Amino acid sequence: MVYHYAMEPHSVVADFNDEGITVWSSAQHPFQVRGDIAKIFGLHPTKVRMVIPFLGGGFGSKSYTKFEPLVVALARKARRPVRICNSVAESMLTVRRHAARVRLKTGVKRDGTLVAREAEIYIDTGGYADNGPQVAMRAASRVLGPYRIPHIRTDAYAVYTNTGGAGSFRAIGAPQTIFASESQMDQIAARLGIDAAELRLKNFLQKGEELRPKLRGMDADLASNLKTLVRASQWKRRSKKKGAAMGLACGATNAGATPVSVAMVRLQPDGSLHAFAGSTEMGQGVRTVLSQIIAEELALPLDAIRIGGADTQVTPYDASTGSSRSTTLMGTAAQRAARDLKSQLLKIGAEAFHVKPNQIRLEEGAMICGEMRMTFKEAVSRRFGGSGGELIGHGDVGPEITGTLPVFWEIGMGTAELAIDEETGEVKIKRYVSVADVGKAIHPEGCVGQEEGAAMMGIGHTMFEQMIYEGSELVNSSLVDYRVPRFSDVPEEFHTVLVENKDGPGPHGARGMGEGGLVAVAPSITNALARATGLRIKDLPLTPERVWRALREKK
Structure with missing residues (x-):
């Protein structure tokens, strides 16, 4: 089991008074937490207000409700605001990733065609x-991988144990199961004498094919991504070298979560624009991306756009911030809000210029038609006859964006090359290459x-991170004992390739990303070690000890 290790532990401030409840929290899903507290x-x-500032990282650790209701209860009892900020050790006991045990049995023909899988x-x-x-x-x-398998049976059990609770973690359920699935794919390739990449290419789902019933068909070009x-x-040259410690892995996750997001943009009398979105900024850059999408639609400079944090009393509804959904779903809502505002501006401009709206272009915060020019500031003034007033654009996204879930498939692929010291068991990553299918990189x-x-x-999860319990006590709850990656652990060569096919459901063909880069790491490294x-x-x-002992036992 591993911990998210966000830089900021969980923290909550709550105030309970006659007007209602106000909570300042490090929550990824403020509207869901609001609903829980109200219940x-x-x-x-409407009597519960959630205010979310910048978060110091999340990775799923701040999804859903954690101890916010407890702090609210304390504030009600004390009749004054109460603040609780976890230590790292306390946050490690608040939530972690699910440890997993996976058993796989896969049927395959001699030519490498997968025919059945039991998990x-x-x-x-x-x-x-x-x-x-x-x-x-x-x-x-997710244990099925991105493969065409005609006959499947999977049984998954969530088991209660006497340890700290587990919850969402970047690409929930995928790192654990894809590690097992992709390890077995390499075992199959070795047993049949088929190149690991060729085996995967042979069995990939085609665009539109279903992984299993009741899931939307694959929307990415898997074969092109792997190529x-x-x-x-x-791969073809480096993996064939004698003794090459090189491995490959692929993964796909049904991402996007609940497709409900609402956004609003307000054009102020001075020509500046305020955007309102309920997505939580925790270092992933959602405010920057939403600002870019809005700026592109309205031909505004980025410095004219302001976007704040989630505040359930002010910002429109967003189902959650997670599952790589914000660019695709909130991005679409923001784009639609900007287009709504744009149509209002063009109507004002068309009346002023005595032309049709499609004859007007937007440029640097102004409407232009031939030699005629009107700034957005002038447009607001013309609409309201003075220096007051504002234009408001609304945009939303619902289940209709894709119909059947998932909203999109997130793809993660990577290769790892290792240096292995068989005398000490130490493994170092010399080279890592990943491919991310982002649709369009905003x-x-x-x-x-x-x-x-x-x-x-x-x-980190593959090489050294591990929460250690003695009985029911966690014994390595600090950075002294819980080892996270350091700069010295960065691969000597580190390459990322972005695939842009513009085939995602988001703005300009974007699809979500940020979780897929995790899932191929562990299996590509262990596949390299096995090769x-x-x-x-x-x-x-x-760990060096585990590798060293395994090497001794093999000999």
Whole structure:
């Protein structure tokens, strides 16, 4: 089991008075938390206000309700505001990733065609359910990989144990099950004498094909993505070298969560624009991306746009911030809000210029037609006959964006090359190459940062991160004992390739990303270790002691 290790632990401030409840929280899903608090205290949701500032990281650890109701109860009892900020050790006991045990049995023809898969999955949800049942359901699908398997049976169980609770963690249920699935795919390839990449290409789902009944068909070009990875990593040449410690892995996750998001933009009398969206900024760059989408639609400079944090009394509804959904869903809502505002501006401009709206273009915060020009500030003034007033654009997204879930499929693929010291068991990552199918990169640098950040998180889980219990006591709850990646652990060569097919359901063909970069890391590393040494390790992390002992036992 591993911990999210966001830089900021969980923290909550609550005030309970005659007017209602106000909570300042590090919550990823403010509207869901508002609903829980209202239900617990018997109030209408409008009497509960959630205010969310910048978060110091989340990765799922701040999804859903944690201890907000307890702080509200204390504030009610004390009759004054109450603040609780966890220590790291306390946050580690508040939530962690589900540990998992996975058994796989896969039927395959001699030519490499997959025909059947049976999976049995047990996830350790700790002492409380949190979203353990949901993680189990996602794990049951994600263990199938992105492959065409005609006959499937998966049984997934969320098991209660005497440990801290487990909850959402970047790509819920996927890192654990894809590790098992992709490890077995390499075992199948080796047994049949088929190249690992070719085996995957043979069995990939085609666009539109269903992974299983009741799930939307695959919307990404998996074969093209893998071919991109094969080229970028020089797989055909480098993996064939004698003793090559090189491995490959692929994963796909049904992402997007609940497709309900609402956004609003307000054009002020001075020509500046305020955007309102309930997505939580926690370092992933959602405010920047939403600002870019709005700026593109309205031809406004970025510095003219202001976007604040979630405040359930002010910002419109958003189902959640997670499952890589914000660019796709909230981005679409923001784009529609900007287009609504744009249509209002064009109507004002058409009346002023005595032309049709489609004859007007927007440029640098102004409407232009031939030699005629009207700034947005002038448009607001013309509409309201003075210096007051504002134009408001509304946009929303509902289930109609894709119909059947998931909203989109998130793709993660990677190759790892290792240096292995068989005398000490130490494993170092020399080269890591990942491919992220983003549809359209709204902010390319941000996309690369998300992909490489996810990969580094995966390296930590694969190589050294592990929560250790003695009985019911967690004994390594500090950075002294709980090892996270350092700069010295960054691969010597680290490459990310963004695939832009513009085939996602989001703005300009974007699809969500940020979780897919995690799922291929563990299996690509263990596959590389197996290719070089013949050693198949099925338990993580790959500490030097574990690798050394396994090498000794093999000899």
